Amino acid sequence: MKRMLMLVFILGIVLAGCSNKSSGGGADLDSDEIAGEITVWGWDVAAATFKESVEKFNEKYPDVKVTVEEFGSGDLYEKLTVGLVSRGSGLPDVVLMEDERIPGYVSQFPEGFLDLSEMGYDKHDDLFNDAKIQNVVQDGKMVAAPWDIGPAGMFYRVDIFEEAGVSADDIETWDDFLEAGIQVKEKTGTKMLPIDISNYDGVFQMMMQQQGLSYFDEDGEFAFETDEAKRSMEMIKKFHENDIILNNSGWDGIVTATVNGDVATVPYGVWYTGTIMDQAPDLEGKWDMFYLPAFEEGGNRYANVGGSSLLIPSYTDNKNAAYAFTEFFTTDDDTQLLGFEKYGLFPSLKSTYDSEILTQESAYFNNKPVFKNFADIVDDVPQINLTKDYAKASKIMSNTQAAILLEDKPVDQALSDAKKQLENEMKK
Amino acid sequence: MNHNNQYVNKTFLYVVLSIGVIVSILPFYWMTVGSTLPSGKIFSVPPTFLPGNHLLENAKTLNESLDFLKIMWNTLFISVTYTVISVLISAMAGYAFAKFEFKGKSAMFFIILCTLMIPFQVMLIPLFEIVVALDWLNTYQAIILPTLASPFAIFLMRQNMLSVPLSIIESARIDGAGEFKIFFSIVLPTMKPALAAVAIFSFMSQWNSLLWPLITLNSKDMFTLPVALSSLVGLARIDYGQLMLGTTLSIIPVLIFFLIFQKHFISGILGGSVKE
Numbered sequence: 001m002k003r004m005l006m007l008v009f010i011l012g013i014v015l016a017g018c019s020n021k022s023s024g025g026g027a028d029l030d031s032d033e034i035a036g037e038i039t040v041w042g043w044d045v046a047a048a049t050f051k052e053s054v055e056k057f058n059e060k061y062p063d064v065k066v067t068v069e070e071f072g073s074g075d076l077y078e079k080l081t082v083g084l085v086s087r088g089s090g091l092p093d094v095v096l097m098e099d100e101r102i103p104g105y106v107s108q109f110p111e112g113f114l115d116l117s118e119m120g121y122d123k124h125d126d127l128f129n130d131a132k133i134q135n136v137v138q139d140g141k142m143v144a145a146p147w148d149i150g151p152a153g154m155f156y157r158v159d160i161f162e163e164a165g166v167s168a169d170d171i172e173t174w175d176d177f178l179e180a181g182i183q184v185k186e187k188t189g190t191k192m193l194p195i196d197i198s199n200y201d202g203v204f205q206m207m208m209q210q211q212g213l214s215y216f217d218e219d220g221e222f223a224f225e226t227d228e229a230k231r232s233m234e235m236i237k238k239f240h241e242n243d244i245i246l247n248n249s250g251w252d253g254i255v256t257a258t259v260n261g262d263v264a265t266v267p268y269g270v271w272y273t274g275t276i277m278d279q280a281p282d283l284e285g286k287w288d289m290f291y292l293p294a295f296e297e298g299g300n301r302y303a304n305v306g307g308s309s310l311l312i313p314s315y316t317d318n319k320n321a322a323y324a325f326t327e328f329f330t331t332d333d334d335t336q337l338l339g340f341e342k343y344g345l346f347p348s349l350k351s352t353y354d355s356e357i358l359t360q361e362s363a364y365f366n367n368k369p370v371f372k373n374f375a376d377i378v379d380d381v382p383q384i385n386l387t388k389d390y391a392k393a394s395k396i397m398s399n400t401q402a403a404i405l406l407e408d409k410p411v412d413q414a415l416s417d418a419k420k421q422l423e424n425e426m427k428k
Numbered sequence: 429m430n431h432n433n434q435y436v437n438k439t440f441l442y443v444v445l446s447i448g449v450i451v452s453i454l455p456f457y458w459m460t461v462g463s464t465l466p467s468g469k470i471f472s473v474p475p476t477f478l479p480g481n482h483l484l485e486n487a488k489t490l491n492e493s494l495d496f497l498k499i500m501w502n503t504l505f506i507s508v509t510y511t512v513i514s515v516l517i518s519a520m521a522g523y524a525f526a527k528f529e530f531k532g533k534s535a536m537f538f539i540i541l542c543t544l545m546i547p548f549q550v551m552l553i554p555l556f557e558i559v560v561a562l563d564w565l566n567t568y569q570a571i572i573l574p575t576l577a578s579p580f581a582i583f584l585m586r587q588n589m590l591s592v593p594l595s596i597i598e599s600a601r602i603d604g605a606g607e608f609k610i611f612f613s614i615v616l617p618t619m620k621p622a623l624a625a626v627a628i629f630s631f632m633s634q635w636n637s638l639l640w641p642l643i644t645l646n647s648k649d650m651f652t653l654p655v656a657l658s659s660l661v662g663l664a665r666i667d668y669g670q671l672m673l674g675t676t677l678s679i680i681p682v683l684i685f686f687l688i689f690q691k692h693f694i695s696g697i698l699g700g701s702v703k704e
Contacts, residue, residue: 044662069646072661082643085553089560256471
């Protein structure tokens with residue numbers, strides 16, 4: 001399927017080059033009455049949230065008929081790409097997108113999406129944290145309205161930690177984490193954390209983000225050869241040398257390890273709470289979380305994994321209604337809390353963080369206010385620069401991780417090779 | 429001694445065959461068992477190979493996420509309609525290429541063969557724009573029409589039709605039969621294995637087709653099975669129980685279809701390979 005998409009992309013470039021149809025354009029927001037029909041695309045729980053929000057939206061805008069269409073997330077991207085390549089054919093009026101995909105789509109289809117600040121969305125900037133805003137602004141255009149985020153933490157098994165005599169409070173740095181991991185392995189035989197070594201560089205990404213970097217720095221320069229990247233990789237290498245990594249396969253592998261108790265911790269975004277509760281109902285009370293360890297004492301312990309936002313394709317023939325829905329959906333407390341309470345989608349809308357639902361204690365998570373813990377760090381998550389080459393870089397970094405851990409390639413060498421490889425691929 | 433040797437040979441053969449059978453059956457068995465388990469249990473280690481008691485719950489969640497009967501009907505209607513028309517078109521085209529002489533025949537056949545090399549992805553965008561221009565998004569015809577004349581099926585039919593003796597056709601003509609009568613009453617009945625092979629190919633390709641239906645269908649009540657199953661794969665949450673059940677149900681009609689036509693299948697494929 002990926003290869004097919006690639007072909008479509010290439011074709012897209014060709015066709016986009018031929019087309020000179022100008023996008024969007026149209027009436028001012030105020031002059032038009034807000035009415036008509038719009039279509040919204042989303043996946044699973046997000047689409048469900050869209051559907052349930054329509055009723056309240058219609059109280060405010062009774063003349064807009066909203067149709068929500070639901071696809072798998074990979075499917076949605078394919079349909080979106082085809083639609084954008086065909087200059088807007090068959091596209092919805094509002095579309096959901098993961099933040100890490102936004103730079104890629106915007107650079108591929110620079111005219112594909114409306115600039116929401118032109119419609120007045122920039123007045124809501126203060127409602128969200130800076131790191132999220134940075135994700136939705138591309139080349140000075142605010143192309144998306146922020147929805148959910150995934151502040152990261154270290155989920156851990158309380159019972160396994162107790163058995164091993166390890167205390168989560170004592171883990172402040174990654175070195176502490178390593179020591180704890182070795183102790184857990186010795187006392188209980190359980191590995192510390194799951195990493196699909198040749199396919200998943202998420203732990204590396206989290207470590208980088210704590211230090212304020214993605215694969216690129218704020219100027220878009222490669223961050224592969226920075227000290228931050230080196231010490232992150234060195235740390236992961238130490239995990240491997242001490243045999244505390246469970247080398248599982250893919251998303252299913254992480255879920256399986258979580259359910260079966262094969263690992264004592266899982267570093268992930270807040271949305272993983274939903275997966276744990278869904279898949280391992282028997283483990284109620286045995287999970288809790290602490291913040292990611294830092295590289296030095298007192299260092300930054302915060303990162304973000306995942307999150308998505310709403311975009312308006314510029315081909316929409318009812319941009320006022322599309323904007324009205326987008327604005328309402330992303331800035332209405334009740335709607336955002338509904339998505340959180342029912343489906344675990346953690347809002348980026350900060351005004352929801354004082355609500356009871358987000359501050360209460362969770363029986364499943366050791367009677368701790370886990371969600372409040374996550375909400376507290378939202379403003380401390382460093383801003384990072386997601387770029388259009390994010391997916392490529394991630395793939396290369398996973399391979400690099402495999403070379404370092406499984407083939408004993410020296411870290412310095414591997415990272416500088418990775419940089420060269422990415423440079424080459426970006427030239428293509 | 430010789431007898432003994434034969435015995436050993438046979439045992440060896442059966443062991444190899446049994447391994448082959450287990451390797452091919454196990455995934456299906458596991459999928460079927462998976463449809464009776466709750467999502468969390470499916471990936472437990474060691475794997476569960478005994479059916480659980482979660483079938484009804486899985487059916488319930490599946491029914492909540494999808495209108496399964498409607499989706500089954502969509503897929504069946506599209507696949508059957510497609511298969512019938514596609515078999516007819518390819519048989520007629522194959523017959524014409526095999527048994528008629530006309531100007532540009534070999535050039536036309538060559539061009540048709542060339543289209544075999546064009547990957548569908550290349551036609552995707554133009555086809556999509558045509559479908560949008562016709563206002564056919566989210567309709568059955570958008571899925572059925574574009575690939576009706578399959579070059580592979582035409583090629584297969586033509587190779588098989590070559591073996592129909594010209595003398596039969598000519599004697600029918602002398603007896604006063606029209607061309608359509610000859611085609612339907614004389615040629616087609618002798619082509620059953622080839623028709624079955626093309627029918628199975630067409631049916632399976634349409635039944636399993638994901639990309640094109642995915643691009644053209646928008647509302648859940650129009651989805652075909654592959655698109656619907658694909659929509660069950662969420663971003664961070666996948667209910668494997670319902671997915672396994674849905675997949676298990678989705679292969680049943682194909683299985684029936686294949687069992688009906690399979691005895692013709694092999695001979696139909698081989699039919700064109702030897703020219704008499």
